Amino acid sequence: MTVETIELRPDHRISRVIKGGWQLAGDHGAVDRSAAIRDMEAFVDAGVTTFDCADIYVGVEEMIGSFIADLRQRRGASVANRVCVHTKLVPDLERLHDLRANEVEAIIDRSLKRLQVDELDLVQFYWWDLDRGDPLAGLNILKDLQRKGKIRNLGINNWDRQQIQPFLDAGFDIAAAQVQYSLLDRRPANGLTDWAAAHEVQLLCYGTLAGGFLTEHWLGKPDPGFEFANRSLVKYRLIIDEFGPWNRFQQLLRALKTVGDRLNVSLSAVATRWVLDQHQVAASIVGARYARHLPQTLQVFELVLNEDDHRELDDVLKRADGPNGDVYSLERDRTSRHGRIMKYNLNTKPDDKVLGADG
Numbered sequence: 001m002t003v004e005t006i007e008l009r010p011d012h013r014i015s016r017v018i019k020g021g022w023q024l025a026g027d028h029g030a031v032d033r034s035a036a037i038r039d040m041e042a043f044v045d046a047g048v049t050t051f052d053c054a055d056i057y058v059g060v061e062e063m064i065g066s067f068i069a070d071l072r073q074r075r076g077a078s079v080a081n082r083v084c085v086h087t088k089l090v091p092d093l094e095r096l097h098d099l100r101a102n103e104v105e106a107i108i109d110r111s112l113k114r115l116q117v118d119e120l121d122l123v124q125f126y127w128w129d130l131d132r133g134d135p136l137a138g139l140n141i142l143k144d145l146q147r148k149g150k151i152r153n154l155g156i157n158n159w160d161r162q163q164i165q166p167f168l169d170a171g172f173d174i175a176a177a178q179v180q181y182s183l184l185d186r187r188p189a190n191g192l193t194d195w196a197a198a199h200e201v202q203l204l205c206y207g208t209l210a211g212g213f214l215t216e217h218w219l220g221k222p223d224p225g226f227e228f229a230n231r232s233l234v235k236y237r238l239i240i241d242e243f244g245p246w247n248r249f250q251q252l253l254r255a256l257k258t259v260g261d262r263l264n265v266s267l268s269a270v271a272t273r274w275v276l277d278q279h280q281v282a283a284s285i286v287g288a289r290y291a292r293h294l295p296q297t298l299q300v301f302e303l304v305l306n307e308d309d310h311r312e313l314d315d316v317l318k319r320a321d322g323p324n325g326d327v328y329s330l331e332r333d334r335t336s337r338h339g340r341i342m343k344y345n346l347n348t349k350p351d352d353k354v355l356g357a358d359g
Contacts, residue, residue: 001298001301001302002047002301003015003016003017003046003047003048003298003301004016004017004276004301005047006202006282006283008122008153008175008176008202008282009153009173009175011152011153012084012121012122012152012153012175013084014049014050014084014086014282014283015047015048015049015050015084015283016276016282016283016284017048017050017272017283017284017285017286017297017298017300017301018048018050018051018052018086018204018283018284018285018286019040019043019048019050019051019052019285019286019288020052020206020285020286020287020288021051021052021053021054021057021060021063021064021287022052022054022057022060022206022232022287023211023232023287023289024036024057024059024060024063024289025057025058025059025060031289032290033059033063035290036063036289036290037063037066037067037070039289039290039291039292039294040064040067041067041071042291042294043288043291043294044071044079044082044083046294046298048294048297048298049082049083049084050083050084050085050086050283051064051083051084051085051086052085052086052087052178052204052206052285053085053086053087053088054087054088054090054124055087055088055089055090055107055110055111055347056088056090056343056346056347058346058350061087061111061114061115062114064083064085064115065113065114065115065116065117066116067083068080068083068085068115068116068117069116071083084121084122085115085117085120085121085122086121086122086124086155086176086178086204087111087115087120087122087123087124088123088124088125088126088157088178089104089107089108089111089123089124089125089126089142090126090128090157090346090347091103091104091107091127091128091138091347092344092345092346092347092348092349093128093129093132093344093345094344094345095345095347095348096127096128096129096132096133096135097132097133098133099133099138101137101141101144104138104141104142104145105141105145107347108120108123108142108145108150108151109150111123112150118149119149119150119151119152120150120151120152121152121153122151122152122153122154122155122175122176123142123151123153123154123155124154124155124156124157124176124178124204125138125139125142125154125155125156125157126156126157126158126159128344130163136166136167136170139154139167139172140170142154143172153173153175153176154172154173154174154175155174155175155176155177155178155204156174156176156177156178157177157178157179158178158179158180158327158328158331158332159177159179159327159328160179160187160191160192160326160327160328160329161191161192161195161196161326162326164177164199164201168199174199174201175201175202176201176202176203176204176282177192177196177201177202177203177204178203178204178205178206178285179192179203179204179205179206179327179328180205180206180207180239180327180328181203181205181206181207181208181275181278181281182205182207182208182209182210182214182239182271182275183214183252183256183271183274183275183313183317184207184210184213184214184236184239184240184243184249184252184320185207185210185239185242185243185323186317186320186323187323187324187325187326187327187328187329188203188205188278188327189278189279190324190325190326190327191326192326192327193278193279193280193281194279194280196280197279197280201280202280202281202282202283203280203281203282204282204283204285205275205278205281205283205284205285206285207236207239208271208272208275208284208285208286209268209271209272209286209287210236210239210240211232211233211235211236211287212232212233212236212287213233213236213237213240213249214252214253214256214267214268214271215266215267215268216257216266216267216268218253219250219253219254219257219267220250220253222246223246224237226238231341232287234341235338235341238337238338238341239323242321242322242323242324242330243320243321243322243323244319244320244321244322248316248319248320251316251319252313252316252317253267255312255313255315255316256268256270256271256313258312259305259309259312259313262309263303263309265299265300265302265303266296266299268296269296269297269299269300269302269303270303270305270309270313272284272286272297272300273300273303273304273305274305274313276300277305284300
């Protein structure tokens with residue numbers, strides 16, 4: 001078994017499964033920090049060399065930085081340099097109207113310090129409200145930091161083609177767009193994938209396993225409602241609501257299990273493979289916290305989905321109610337159920353509160 005890789009740009013090769021970091025953030029349940037850091041080495045040795053994090057994922061950049069520093073000390077720079085880290089720059093909503101260049105550079109410098117590296121491989125830019133402040137100026141600051149050698153490549157986060165196009169028109173090279181894409185949420189196929197292919201923008205896809213909902217754990221389980229301890233589960237339970245009633249979600253799990261049993265892999269491996277096979281998808285971001293999840297994660301590189309497998313899944317997908325519309329359109333509405341669970345000012349307020357959510 002060989003882990004697949006792909007080039008985002010000629011100087012930037014990544015593993016097609018990226019180890020996600022959101023699940024390691026402070027408000028996503030208990031995390032054994034030492035074990036999580038120690039287990040990162042097993043992923044790198046297996047070929048999963050790309051890690052995803054963000055300036056607003058509380059504590060995660062520091063964890064990855066501690067791992068890289070330890071790896072560098074024990075095994076040398078050549079091994080540590082195999083690790084490719086994608087982070088994000090997400091200025092606080094309440095600061096967008098007057099964000100200054102020195103503040104943006106300070107955030108980048110903070111990420112460099114946390115990650116204990118001299119250059120950030122990819123900085124994925126997000127601006128909560130494009131009608132506030134000057135997002136073009138914000139991204140231009142990052143372009144200046146590229147010239148200074150602090151950033152290798154630029155990406156964006158949670159925008160569809162309508163939001164990205166003005167930045168391309170302004171001359172920015174956007175290597176990647178990180179968007180939610182899964183069997184439950186196929187909104188990128190509503191125009192973004194074709195547009196991205198035409199503009200050499202690769203898709204990095206999160207939510208592949210819907211925060212763990214697309215695993216054997218939920219097969220045959222009754223509807224849990226919305227009483228969850230962490231926001232990740234609330235977020236993806238809302239996506240299931242858009243997909244259809246709980247019994248339709250169970251039909252999808254059963255179809256995945258049927259395909260997985262036929263191929264002798266987990267249903268989550270099938271779900272991840274489906275995403276990797278979609279047009280213009282470079283990689284899938286999987287939130288595997290510990291090394292014990294690695295064998296199942298690697299199964300995705302052992303299987304090929306044939307016409308019968310796709311037919312099994314399509315029989316359920318064609319009955320889905322949604323989600324409909326463009327990428328992140330539901331979440332961008334801060335008054336919606338999807339928008340109210342977000343935290344909008346984590347850059348300066350790690351204890352920022354959600355606006356409130358219900359089922």
